[in-house]
Amino acid sequence: MIGYMYILQCSDGSYYTGSTKDLERRLQQHQSGDGANHTKKRQPVTLVYYEKYDRIDTAFYREKQVQGWSRAKKEVLIRGEVDELHRLSECQNDTHWLERYSSAFGCAQASNIIKKERKKDN
Incomplete structure (x- = not known):
């Protein structure tokens, strides 16, 4: 039906x-x-x-x-x-972005990128 x-x-x-x-x-x-x-x-x-x-x-x-x-x-x-x-x-949470950047840059560098992005937003 x-x-x-x-x-x-x-x-x-x-x-x-x-x-x-x-x-x-x-x-x-x-x-x-x-x-x-x-x-x-x-x-x-x-x-x-x-x-x-x-x-x-x-x-x-x-x-x-x-x-x-x-x-x-x-x-x-x-x-x-x-x-x-x-x-x-798209998922916008930290885990999503950390996984995305980690594959390209490695965990430590990805974590730094996320911190910089947060500072820009504030």
């Missing part, structure tokens, strides 16, 4: 991510206030993005994935900026 993952923009600028078997019917529910509590309190809503899947369970899985994303990641998805989405998806 076909499924859809969709993103709505609410009147307050927030995003709502959902999934459904019938996108048109679900949008009508959200618009009439019969949808989720989040959208009911933030009328009107606008469909800003959707993806179509062969199976509803795949759409549901995708919904849960996108719900966990930052606002920035949702916005680049909506705009279709795949390269930017990949950049935002």
